[in-house]
Amino acid sequence: MVYNIYICGIGGQGIIKTSIVIGETAIHKDMNVVMSEIHGMSQRGGVVSTELKIGEDKSPIIQDGGADLILSFEPVEALRALHKSNTDSIIVTNISPVLPSTINQQDVDYPEIDDIISELESKVSKVYAIDANKIAENAGHPLSMNMAMLGAATAISTFPLEKEDVIKIMKENLPPKSIEINLKAFDEGYNSCK
Amino acid sequence: MNINELLDSEKGNKRFMLGNEAAVRGVLESGVSLAATYPGTPSSEIGDILFKIAKEANIYFEFSSNEKVAIEVAASAASTGLRTFSFMKHVGVNVAADSFMSSAYIGIEGSFLVLVADDPSTFSSQNEQDTRHFARQANIPLFEPSNPQEIKDFIHYAYDVSDKFNIPVIIRTTTRVSHMRGIVETDEYTKNTKTYGEFKDTGLHVPVPEAARVMHKNLVEKIRNIREISNESPLNKIIDNGANLGIIASGGAYNYVADVVNQNNLKVNILKIGFSHPYPEQLVKKFLEDNDEVLVVEEVDPINEIETLAIAGKYNINTKIHGKCDETLPEIFEYTPDIIFNSLQKLVSFEDKRNKANEESEIALPSRPATLCSGCPHRASYYAAREAVNSLNLDIESIHPSDIGCYTLGIAPPYKMASYLMSMGASVGTSCGFSKSTTQQPIISFIGDSTFFHAGIPPLINAVHNKNRFTLVILDNRITAMTGGQTNPGIPIDGMGDEAPAISIGALVKSIGIEFVKEINPLNVKEMIEVYKEALSYDGVSVIIAKYPCNLINKQQIRERNYRIVVDQDKCVHCNICVNKLACPSINEIDGKITIDQVCNKCAVCTEVCPTNAIHKE
Ligand SMILES: Cc1ncc(C[n+]2csc(CCOP(=O)(O)OP(=O)(O)O)c2C)c(N)n1
Numbered sequence: 001m002v003y004n005i006y007i008c009g010i011g012g013q014g015i016i017k018t019s020i021v022i023g024e025t026a027i028h029k030d031m032n033v034v035m036s037e038i039h040g041m042s043q044r045g046g047v048v049s050t051e052l053k054i055g056e057d058k059s060p061i062i063q064d065g066g067a068d069l070i071l072s073f074e075p076v077e078a079l080r081a082l083h084k085s086n087t088d089s090i091i092v093t094n095i096s097p098v099l100p101s102t103i104n105q106q107d108v109d110y111p112e113i114d115d116i117i118s119e120l121e122s123k124v125s126k127v128y129a130i131d132a133n134k135i136a137e138n139a140g141h142p143l144s145m146n147m148a149m150l151g152a153a154t155a156i157s158t159f160p161l162e163k164e165d166v167i168k169i170m171k172e173n174l175p176p177k178s179i180e181i182n183l184k185a186f187d188e189g190y191n192s193c194k
Numbered sequence: 195m196n197i198n199e200l201l202d203s204e205k206g207n208k209r210f211m212l213g214n215e216a217a218v219r220g221v222l223e224s225g226v227s228l229a230a231t232y233p234g235t236p237s238s239e240i241g242d243i244l245f246k247i248a249k250e251a252n253i254y255f256e257f258s259s260n261e262k263v264a265i266e267v268a269a270s271a272a273s274t275g276l277r278t279f280s281f282m283k284h285v286g287v288n289v290a291a292d293s294f295m296s297s298a299y300i301g302i303e304g305s306f307l308v309l310v311a312d313d314p315s316t317f318s319s320q321n322e323q324d325t326r327h328f329a330r331q332a333n334i335p336l337f338e339p340s341n342p343q344e345i346k347d348f349i350h351y352a353y354d355v356s357d358k359f360n361i362p363v364i365i366r367t368t369t370r371v372s373h374m375r376g377i378v379e380t381d382e383y384t385k386n387t388k389t390y391g392e393f394k395d396t397g398l399h400v401p402v403p404e405a406a407r408v409m410h411k412n413l414v415e416k417i418r419n420i421r422e423i424s425n426e427s428p429l430n431k432i433i434d435n436g437a438n439l440g441i442i443a444s445g446g447a448y449n450y451v452a453d454v455v456n457q458n459n460l461k462v463n464i465l466k467i468g469f470s471h472p473y474p475e476q477l478v479k480k481f482l483e484d485n486d487e488v489l490v491v492e493e494v495d496p497i498n499e500i501e502t503l504a505i506a507g508k509y510n511i512n513t514k515i516h517g518k519c520d521e522t523l524p525e526i527f528e529y530t531p532d533i534i535f536n537s538l539q540k541l542v543s544f545e546d547k548r549n550k551a552n553e554e555s556e557i558a559l560p561s562r563p564a565t566l567c568s569g570c571p572h573r574a575s576y577y578a579a580r581e582a583v584n585s586l587n588l589d590i591e592s593i594h595p596s597d598i599g600c601y602t603l604g605i606a607p608p609y610k611m612a613s614y615l616m617s618m619g620a621s622v623g624t625s626c627g628f629s630k631s632t633t634q635q636p637i638i639s640f641i642g643d644s645t646f647f648h649a650g651i652p653p654l655i656n657a658v659h660n661k662n663r664f665t666l667v668i669l670d671n672r673i674t675a676m677t678g679g680q681t682n683p684g685i686p687i688d689g690m691g692d693e694a695p696a697i698s699i700g701a702l703v704k705s706i707g708i709e710f711v712k713e714i715n716p717l718n719v720k721e722m723i724e725v726y727k728e729a730l731s732y733d734g735v736s737v738i739i740a741k742y743p744c745n746l747i748n749k750q751q752i753r754e755r756n757y758r759i760v761v762d763q764d765k766c767v768h769c770n771i772c773v774n775k776l777a778c779p780s781i782n783e784i785d786g787k788i789t790i791d792q793v794c795n796k797c798a799v800c801t802e803v804c805p806t807n808a809i810h811k812e
């Protein structure tokens with residue numbers, strides 16, 4: 001059995017760090033894990049994605065339709081990732097949009113959040129839409145948004161890792177001075193999907 | 195994994211490592227003494243890590259001015275008996291090729307490894323070239339690891355081959371292998387103790403024609419002997435399942451094969467190739483004899499496949515060979531699990547149990563093209579260039595040779611300031627060509643500081659000597675930004691993190707006889723436009739040095755800007771110059787109002803651009 005997680009969003013949102021925490025937790029639990037990261041031009045507002053496979057697979061790429069869980073740090077990016085999902089997939093998405101820098105020059109408007117969510121809901125088994133930016137701000141720092149997303153993912157019933165284990169690895173990986181805020185964001189994210 | 199763990203990890207520890215981190219660990223475990231590179235994605239992280247740990251690991255590390263220099267530094271150091279390392283992206287090999295070729299002829303006394311990262315599907319490159327061709331052209335052994343653990347382990351093996359045969363060796367990765375994370379079990383590491391070697395003139399280091407003939411003969415002999423090792427190597431292994439169909443797979447492509455075969459319980463034999471040049475002829479011959487059909491899977495060019503076809507031809511073996519040549523597999527781009535699945539279905543019948551992928555979104559999605567950062571000094575340089583060119587009201591196009599870096603994004607509208615690009619440094623050489631082959635068309639070309647040091651200087655000498663006319667804008671943002679922010683010869687810090695002499699671009703261009711040299715902070719756009727106009731009317735080679743630091747290294751100064759940029763809605767006349775001509779990502783028109791977003795770095799260029807001063811500091 002392999003559990004496939006596709007994580008997407010925008011440069012600077014902490015996607016790589018989140019993915020590493022998941023991967024290291026898997027190793028801590030003696031599971032095999034591989035991951036691919038694409039972050040070509042991330043400083044400049046481009047798309048960032050990682051693919052994590054927990055289980056016996058060797059290749060770090062999830063085949064189309066193969067994601068068990070899509071964790072999207074930005075709503076439009078969840079839509080862009082749909083080809084990785086199937087009707088049984090679960091999507092956890094942040095509902096705070098990041099407008100593309102060129103949106104004024106494009107023919108397409110940024111879609112309404114409600115429309116995004118209903119489109120997602122029409123395609124997969126379950127969508128958890130959370131305001132991770134707000135959770136992070138309440139926790140004490142906007143940059144803890146990624147840990148709110150991680151908390152939300154950890155609460156998903158099919159997620160193969162336990163909350164305590166993820167927290168242990170978070171503590172090993174995050175700077176001590178921000179760990180309290182990050183744990184708070186993680187907990188709030190967790191509760192929002194439990 | 196944090197960087198300290200790279201040094202602290204003990205024998206038998208398991209770490210979640212990026213391919214590039216595993217490469218660093220591999221060379222550290224192997225006892226490397228010296229490393230030199232010029233940055234290039236997907237291999238850049240190796241340099242970023244060495245920059246941080248070189249002192250602690252007691253090795254010498256430098257960001258050389260280009261890949262050719264990096265190879266020269268590492269190869270000559272290896273001739274003193276040291277173990278040395280160089281690494282680069284695939285196109286770096288083109289730059290290094292001349293010396294790299296000779297390094298195989300000359301040979302080395304110590305050991306010398308070059309890691310080259312290819313980029314199938316061109317995630318961050320201008321082409322998909324396959325380094326395995328170069329290994330054959332240069333008679334250099336080459337290894338193809340499939341994952342981070344193999345990167346680390348193959349480095350040990352490759353150094354042993356280098357040591358034993360006094361020959362440089364190549365590890366060839368691809369983006370998906372270098373940027374893959376996986377579990378790596380580390381081996382013993384002890385801090386390097388060997389800082390210096392000793393050069394001895396054996397009379398065998400100078401390939402004058404007479405000597406080169408002997409050297410080439412010896413080299414071909416070495417490769418013949420190494421082929422024996424490749425035949426027996428544990429890096430090339432047959433997994434025999436008693437099937438009729440065999441698959442020969444290497445590098446990242448092997449992973450997809452292994453997964454599709456496992457998930458679908460396919461009965462196939464597999465020959466995994468890790469040591470791919472010299473190609474293991476006898477092993478492949480045996481594999482061909484044992485199978486009725488063989489599929490060769492590799493990224494990007496059909497190199498192992500053609501070698502396999504040649505072996506079948508040489509030994510008159512009738513096995514049917516599939517791959518790129520018969521279009522069983524695509525000839526371009528990286529592979530995916532689905533591509534391998536589909537091609538295997540052409541050869542064996544098995545049920546498609548894959549989950550059906552959802553259709554793409556029915557809602558039209560805005561795209562997210564990479565753009566210059568908010569506050570990027572390049573934007574100001576391009577805005578001003580466009581304004582200056584437009585002010586000429588020409589009925590003929592201006593020509594804009596460009597170069598490789600963040601500033602290549604100047605190709606996008608509204609600036610449209612990149613119309614011809616070949617390779618690093620080519621902005622200057624191609625400007626010479628346009629200068630000689632056109633008459634009325636103004637030529638303004640662009641090059642970054644790092645790119646200028648890399649390959650911009652010889653063509654600029656050519657420009658002066660051959661009496662060309664064009665304006666070269668050197669975009670000196672004080673860093674090599676595109677690849678993540680490495681130092682370069684213009685920065686007063688070297689690869690060890692020590693203070694170093696910074697080369698003055700201004701003094702350098704003046705010294706070759708260029709009389710029109712203006713250094714200016716491009717954030718002063720009005721002045722910048724005037725400088726462009728002046729340069730455009732100059733008959734000869736003019737140089738504008740647009741000097742202002744990239745955001746990546748300007749964080750402190752940005753933090754200290756104790757004002758905000760605001761829009762006085764009453765003064766705004768909706769000319770939309772800020773949105774349409776400056777096109778800063780922080781300025782948007784939302785519900786008919788010009789707004790400044792949170793990401794704004796307060797470079798304040800927009801305050802100069804706004805004709806009514808509606809945008810101002812507060
Ligand atoms: C031969 C070669 N080596 C390396 C690279 C990778 N690379 C692309 S752009 C770049 C450097 C850009 O630095 P600079 O010229 O200072 O421009 P900036 O990105 O800072 O604007 C590098 C190293 C390449 N494309 N080709």
Ligand code: SF4
Binds near residue numbers: 044601
């Ligand atoms: S990283 Fe630096 S050079 Fe590149 S777009 Fe951003 S500010 Fe400009």
